[in-house]
Amino acid sequence: MLTKLSAPPLGVSVLKPGNVLAMALMAAGFSWSGWAYAEVIPVSSSIGQVTVFSDRALVKRGGQQAVPAGEHELVFNDLPYWLDQRSLRFNAKGKESVRILDISSRDDFQANSQHERIAELDRQIKEIESQLAQLEDQGRILLNKSNYLEAYQKGSVQQGKETPRLSTTQLLEIMNFSKEILAQTYTEQRELNKKTAQWQAELAALQEKRGQIPQEDTVRSKTVVVQLEAPVADKLDVSLSYVVPAATWWPNYDASYDSASNMLELSYYAQISQQTGEDWNNVKLVLSTAQPMIGAVLPELDPWLVDVRLPRPERPAPVAMAQRKALQAMPDQQRNFEPMAGATMELAQADASFNTAIIESGLTNTVFNIEKPASIPTGPEDKKVAISVTEFKAEQTYQLVPALQEGVFLTVKAANSNDYPLLPGNLNAFLDGQLIASSDIKTVFPAEPLELAMGTDESISVKREPLKRFTESTGLTGSGKRISYEYQTVIQNNRDQAVELVLHDRFPISRDEKIDIRRISPSDKEITLKDDGRYEQLIKLAPKEKKTVVQKFSVAYPNEVEVTGLP
Numbered sequence: 001m002l003t004k005l006s007a008p009p010l011g012v013s014v015l016k017p018g019n020v021l022a023m024a025l026m027a028a029g030f031s032w033s034g035w036a037y038a039e040v041i042p043v044s045s046s047i048g049q050v051t052v053f054s055d056r057a058l059v060k061r062g063g064q065q066a067v068p069a070g071e072h073e074l075v076f077n078d079l080p081y082w083l084d085q086r087s088l089r090f091n092a093k094g095k096e097s098v099r100i101l102d103i104s105s106r107d108d109f110q111a112n113s114q115h116e117r118i119a120e121l122d123r124q125i126k127e128i129e130s131q132l133a134q135l136e137d138q139g140r141i142l143l144n145k146s147n148y149l150e151a152y153q154k155g156s157v158q159q160g161k162e163t164p165r166l167s168t169t170q171l172l173e174i175m176n177f178s179k180e181i182l183a184q185t186y187t188e189q190r191e192l193n194k195k196t197a198q199w200q201a202e203l204a205a206l207q208e209k210r211g212q213i214p215q216e217d218t219v220r221s222k223t224v225v226v227q228l229e230a231p232v233a234d235k236l237d238v239s240l241s242y243v244v245p246a247a248t249w250w251p252n253y254d255a256s257y258d259s260a261s262n263m264l265e266l267s268y269y270a271q272i273s274q275q276t277g278e279d280w281n282n283v284k285l286v287l288s289t290a291q292p293m294i295g296a297v298l299p300e301l302d303p304w305l306v307d308v309r310l311p312r313p314e315r316p317a318p319v320a321m322a323q324r325k326a327l328q329a330m331p332d333q334q335r336n337f338e339p340m341a342g343a344t345m346e347l348a349q350a351d352a353s354f355n356t357a358i359i360e361s362g363l364t365n366t367v368f369n370i371e372k373p374a375s376i377p378t379g380p381e382d383k384k385v386a387i388s389v390t391e392f393k394a395e396q397t398y399q400l401v402p403a404l405q406e407g408v409f410l411t412v413k414a415a416n417s418n419d420y421p422l423l424p425g426n427l428n429a430f431l432d433g434q435l436i437a438s439s440d441i442k443t444v445f446p447a448e449p450l451e452l453a454m455g456t457d458e459s460i461s462v463k464r465e466p467l468k469r470f471t472e473s474t475g476l477t478g479s480g481k482r483i484s485y486e487y488q489t490v491i492q493n494n495r496d497q498a499v500e501l502v503l504h505d506r507f508p509i510s511r512d513e514k515i516d517i518r519r520i521s522p523s524d525k526e527i528t529l530k531d532d533g534r535y536e537q538l539i540k541l542a543p544k545e546k547k548t549v550v551q552k553f554s555v556a557y558p559n560e561v562e563v564t565g566l567p
Contacts, residue, residue, distance in 0.1 A: 057247035087243035251425035402464035493541035520552035
C-alpha cells in the first residue's frame with residue numbers, strides 16, 4: 001500500500017511530499033485518482049487591525065495567498081509567543097469555498113544573532129569618536145591662538161633698550177585688538193566645551209548599551225498551522241486573529257476653559273502601551289472599554305455545605321505542590337493571563353462620526369474606532385492617540401475651604417453631552433491657554449454633570465483667623481462650662497468683575513446629649529446645612545470689594561464630662 005497522511009478527511013488520501021514510493025509511481029506514469037500532495041505554504045501576512053482592551057489585545061492579520069487545488073498547510077511564522085491558542089480564528093475567501101480542517105500552534109525557539117545591532121552601535125560609537133577628535137583639534141587651534149596673542153601682548157609692552165617705547169595710543173590699539181580676538185576665542189572655546197560634553201555623554205550612553213547586549217539571544221515565538229482543502233486553484237484572501245496579553249490603554253484628558261466665552265473644550269486621549277513582541281505598523285486601531293477578565297457568563301452558585309472540620313494536613317499534597325511550583329515558574333504575563341470571553345467577535349462599523357474616532361456604545365461597553373491608522377511599536381514607551389474633542393457650554397464657580405486652605409478654587413461645571421462615558425483618567429487643566437493644574441477625572445456617564453478643578457485663582461485673596469475663644473461657668477452652682485468660639489474669614493476680590501463664591505465650612509456635631517452645641521453665626525437662612533454639620537454659604541463680591549465672614553458657635557457641657565474633638 002501507498003503511505004498516506006493519517007486521518008484524511010472525507011476519505012481523501014493525501015501523499016506526503018517526498019514519499020519515495022509515491023514519486024516513483026508518478027514518474028512511471030501511474031495516476032491515482034484522489035491522491036494529492038499536502039503542500040506546506042508559508043503565508044506572508046501583516047497586521048491590519050488591533051483591538052486593545054484594558055489588559056490584552058485582539059490582533060487581526062491579513063494577506064493574500066495563492067494555493068493549488070488540494071489539501072495544504074498554511075503556516076504563519078514569527079507570531080507572539082504568548083498568544084492564546086484558544087482564541088485563534090482563521091478565515092479564507094476565494095472563488096469557491098475552502099474547507100478548514102484544523103488550526104493548531106506550536107512553540108518555536110531560534111537563536112537571534114545580535115551582530116547587526118552590535119555593528120550598528122559600533123558604527124555610531126566610531127562616528128562620535130571622530131567628532132570628538134575633530135573638536136579636540138579645534139581646541140588645540142584655539143589654545144594656540146590665545147597663547148600667541150598673550151605672547152604678542154607681552155612682547156609689545158616689554159620693549160628692548162634700543163627699541164623706542166610705544167605710545168599710549170599704540171598700546172590701547174594693541175589692547176583693543178587683543179580684547180576682541182580673545183573674547184571671540186573664549187566664546188568659541190565655551191561652545192566647543194559644550195559640544196564636547198554633549199558628545200561624551202552620548203558616547204557613554206552608547207558604550208553602556210553596547211556592553212549590555214549579549215552576543216546571542218534565544219527568541220521564542222509561535223507558529224500557527226492551518227490545514228485546509230481548496231476545491232480549485234485559487235488566490236485566497238486569508239485572515240488570522242488571536243489574543244495576546246501585555247497590551248493596555250487608559251484615558252487622559254486636556255481640559256481648556258475660555259473664561260470670556262464660558263466654553264470648555266475637552267480633548268479625550270488614549271494612552272496605549274504594548275509589549276506583545278510585535279510592532280503594530282499603520283494598523284486600524286480599536287479601543288474597547290470591555291473588561292474581558294471579569295467574564296461574560298453569570299456565575300453559578302455551588303451548594304452551601306456544612307460539615308465537620310477535618311484536621312489540616314501538615315504538608316500540602318504532592319499534586320498541589322507541583323501545581324504551585326509550576327505556577328510560580330511561569331512568567332508574570334502568562335500567569336495572570338486568562339482567556340477572553342467573546343474575543344473573536346467581529347466589530348460592527350458605527351455610523352456616527354466624531355473628530356477623531358467613530359464611537360460605538362453597546363449595552364455593556366463602548367468601542368472607539370480610531371479614524372486614522374496608527375503605529376505603535378512594541379516596547380516600554382507609551383503612545384498617545386486622540387479619541388475625540390468636544391466643546392461644552394460651562395459655568396464657572398469659585399469655591400473655598402478657608403478652614404483647610406486659604407485659597408479660592410475655580411471649578412468649571414458642564415453636562416456630558418456625549419453619548420458615551422468619560423472614563424477615569426489624568427487631566428491637565430488649561431485656563432485661558434495657560435496650564436493651571438493636573439488632577440484626575442472620575443467616571444462621568446452621558447448627561448451626568450462634569451465638574452473640573454481648574455486650580456486656584458490668585459486674584460481673590462483669603463485670610464482666616466480665630467478671633468475669640470473664652471470659657472464661662474454655667475448653672476446656679478457652676479456645675480457646667482460653656483466655650484464660645486469665633487472665627488473670621490476676610491475675602492478680597494481684586495478682579496475688575498463681580499464674582500460669586502461658595503464657602504465651605506462646618507459646625508461641630510454633638511454625639512452625646514450632655515454636650516449642647518449652639519450655632520450663632522451664620523444663621524440657618526444664610527447657609528445650606530447638611531446633617532453632618534458641614535454647610536455651604538454663598539458669598540457675592542463686587543469688583544475690588546472686601547468682605548468679612550464670621551463664624552460663631554458655643555459648646556456647653558457638665559464639668560464631670562470630658563469632651564474630645566474641641567480645638
